[in-house]
Amino acid sequence: MKMIEVNNLKKSFGKLEVLKDINMDVNSQEVVCVIGPSGSGKSTLLRCINLLEEPTGGDIFIEGDNLTAPKTNINELRQRLGMVFQQFNLFPHMTVMENVILGPKRLKGKSQSEAKEIGTQLLDKVGLVDKTDVYPDKLSGGQKQRVAMARALAMEPHIMLFDEPTSALDPEMVGEVLQVMKDLAEEGMTMTIVTHEMGFAKEVADRVIFMDEGFIVEQGTPDELFNNPQNERTQAFLSKVL
Amino acid sequence: MMETINIILEGLPTLLKGMGVTIEVTVISLILAMFIGLVLGVFSITKSKILRTIATAFVDIIRGTPLLVQILFIYFGLPSVLDINLTAFSAGVIAITVNAAAYLVEIFRAGINSIDDGQMEAGRTIGFSYSQTMRLIILPQAIRRMIPAFVNQFIVSIKDTSLLSAIGLAELTLAGQSIYAVNFRAFEILFAVGVLYFVIIYSLSLFSRWLERRLDVA
Numbered sequence A: 001m002k003m004i005e006v007n008n009l010k011k012s013f014g015k016l017e018v019l020k021d022i023n024m025d026v027n028s029q030e031v032v033c034v035i036g037p038s039g040s041g042k043s044t045l046l047r048c049i050n051l052l053e054e055p056t057g058g059d060i061f062i063e064g065d066n067l068t069a070p071k072t073n074i075n076e077l078r079q080r081l082g083m084v085f086q087q088f089n090l091f092p093h094m095t096v097m098e099n100v101i102l103g104p105k106r107l108k109g110k111s112q113s114e115a116k117e118i119g120t121q122l123l124d125k126v127g128l129v130d131k132t133d134v135y136p137d138k139l140s141g142g143q144k145q146r147v148a149m150a151r152a153l154a155m156e157p158h159i160m161l162f163d164e165p166t167s168a169l170d171p172e173m174v175g176e177v178l179q180v181m182k183d184l185a186e187e188g189m190t191m192t193i194v195t196h197e198m199g200f201a202k203e204v205a206d207r208v209i210f211m212d213e214g215f216i217v218e219q220g221t222p223d224e225l226f227n228n229p230q231n232e233r234t235q236a237f238l239s240k241v242l
Numbered sequence B: 001m002m003e004t005i006n007i008i009l010e011g012l013p014t015l016l017k018g019m020g021v022t023i024e025v026t027v028i029s030l031i032l033a034m035f036i037g038l039v040l041g042v043f044s045i046t047k048s049k050i051l052r053t054i055a056t057a058f059v060d061i062i063r064g065t066p067l068l069v070q071i072l073f074i075y076f077g078l079p080s081v082l083d084i085n086l087t088a089f090s091a092g093v094i095a096i097t098v099n100a101a102a103y104l105v106e107i108f109r110a111g112i113n114s115i116d117d118g119q120m121e122a123g124r125t126i127g128f129s130y131s132q133t134m135r136l137i138i139l140p141q142a143i144r145r146m147i148p149a150f151v152n153q154f155i156v157s158i159k160d161t162s163l164l165s166a167i168g169l170a171e172l173t174l175a176g177q178s179i180y181a182v183n184f185r186a187f188e189i190l191f192a193v194g195v196l197y198f199v200i201i202y203s204l205s206l207f208s209r210w211l212e213r214r215l216d217v218a
């Protein structure tokens, strides 16, 4: 079964048509990187996949469940879809640990001690156990993003979505965030990553999707897409960013 | 000087009783108003047009009419057409509640709107419903920011209760009036009335400053 299946997805904001007939699949344990110029609809695509934006047309299936069907419980479905934002969106009124365990406690019925055990494990995984009781405003951007990943992982998602997770970071912090994502990929997490980090995409992606003006223009293995792009728009984009 | 003090001391039991009524009306009204203000404040930012219209209409009507007219309307106007009998106390509570609620709707709406959209999105992507996200993530942050505006409205409402003297509620202002109507010492008595209002309001300000400092973690 496909983890994500997108069929003929369309999305408009008023008269502005942002996504025009998107078709894509993500298989289990596959790492898909989405690249493309700013404004091409990458964030909108990711946001449609967890229904932060309501599609204007088409269908999206998550592990076979129709995202927009009336009987779908979107809150349950979103627990299977972890999301990491460019702007971190940590909860500023909670400590790092509270950020991470809010979901497990309130949605998975974990006790405080069970949740803390999960939280400690995840904070250890992202290298931040020493920041457990700190509030987010005391963290660097890279640390915030790693907490955001731990928070998403605490729900034990089947799929992780990343929207330019390193774009808001100072250059020296990009590496620590990408490292956590690499580790996740190696553990077999199914991931869809919108990114400008071409080096990362080359190294980690199983498949790269190039988007432009609301269409998927081209996709393939990193080797195919980066070393032998077929479409001239892909070629033009890559010549600018590589 | 001794005479002034004596006059005030003589009036004090009546004034303190009035002050008790003032505090009682204010506390009950503000508790109710906070609840109504929160509900209508959330109405005013939902996607539902009907709920938004309800909230806006309520706010516009209450803010667009004088409080004294509202008080008189509730106490004299409503019972004359509806088959109800309101005491001055309940009419006063209703008037102050409704009035404070209208202003609190705006405070809640602005406070909730001041929280970054990313917070709601982060809550929803974890799997929380809209109302869970509101309760666990948005409101705890928003309410902290709203404290100064709340306190401001509380202070206005305390002062507004003095208008309830117009319907014969024996709150602090009317208590004062009832004393100087008899002893003709308006200066001393109204001075004492002012001091007692000041005591209530100043204690509230001190409390809110303490609360703001305590909550100033994030």
Ligand SMILES: Nc1ncnc2c1ncn2[C@@H]1O[C@H](COP(=O)(O)OP(=O)(O)O)[C@@H](O)[C@H]1O
Residues within 6 Å of the ligand: A013, A016, A018, A036, A037, A038, A039, A040, A041, A042, A043, A044, A045
């Ligand atoms: N909520 C919105 N309302 C209106 N226009 C939007 C909204 N979100 C995105 N857009 C527009 O959609 C287009 C694609 O945006 P986005 O998906 O963020 O692109 P990308 O992530 O590839 O940079 C842009 O022109 C953007 O201005």
Ligand SMILES: [Mg+2]
Residues within 6 Å of the ligand: A042, A043, A044, A164
């Ligand atoms: Mg984007």
